[in-house]
Amino acid sequence: MLELGHPGGIECTVYDDDRVSPTNVGRQGFYPNDVGQYKAALIVNRINMLMGTNWEARTSRVNSGSNLHAADLVIGCVDTRAARRAILQSLTYGRGYYLDCGNDADTGQVILGHAPGVGAGRFPHVGDLFPELVDPRGDAADETPSCSMADALRKQSLVINQAIAVQAFNLLWTMFRTGRVPFSGFFVNLKTGRTSPVPLDPSAWARFGFEVPKPAANKKARKSPKTSAAL
Known part of the structure; x- marks a missing residue:
């Protein structure tokens, strides 16, 4: 991203409360020594060390109250x-x-x-x-x-x-x-x-049942009545 002209790169936060299980080894980017550790923390730490980034890991789920x-x-x-x-x-x-x-x-x-x-x-x-x-x-x-x-x-x-x-x-x-x-x-x-x-x-x-929302119709401003005054 820096080479494409984005001066700050990418600011990224990874959410995941799951831990590495034995069946994740081989199917995902994890190794036997990773079993039991938080996925988010492992992935983010490796990327930060390899690429010099400053990404964040949160070992929790996104919920309706997440900002x-x-x-x-x-x-x-x-x-x-x-x-x-x-x-x-x-x-x-x-x-x-x-x-x-x-x-x-x-x-x-x-x-x-x-x-x-x-x-x-x-x-x-x-x-x-x-x-x-x-x-x-x-x-x-x-x-x-x-x-x-x-x-x-x-x-x-x-x-x-x-x-x-x-x-x-x-x-x-x-x-x-x-x-x-x-x-x-x-x-x-x-x-x-x-x-x-x-x-x-x-x-x-x-075809999937979605209609693109249309802009709200702008109501024409009501013209002010013309008035005259005799001085």
Whole structure:
């Protein structure tokens, strides 16, 4: 980012209350000696030491009371609908972007949208396009293992997390480098080998049931009645 002309680089805060489990080793960027330690602290410390950055780690979950409104960009990589809903609630008055990354056994999505606080003309976020993905009632019926469960290697593709991360990284890199994005997201299906973009097109969003908010109509100012006075 410094080479692209961003004088301050990126200020980043990572939230995660999860600890490294044995099944994370090999599937994610962790090693046997990391087991039992907080993921957020490990990742941030390594990046800071390698790149000379000053990122922060918070070993806690984002909840509806988290203050993310001032963030320019929030990236969510969660495996429950309740967590995704909490992120959106923490962005109720946000004016930046929300990039959602989610997956199940061998499919997933990357959706870039505006925070809920943005009004007319905003990109739809994941909750606008897929309301079921922010409905916590669906968590109880979801039998797909998270990437930290013991049977994940048997039930979940070994590379689905990386496949989603590559699409998210490419979208962010394009946005940072050019100041624009060609698509508002991607669908990934490892079974069929297909990656399908989500066009930046209101008609495409309408197929998911989302209508772009229109600007509020400006009321014409009432003309003051002409008056005359005899002096």
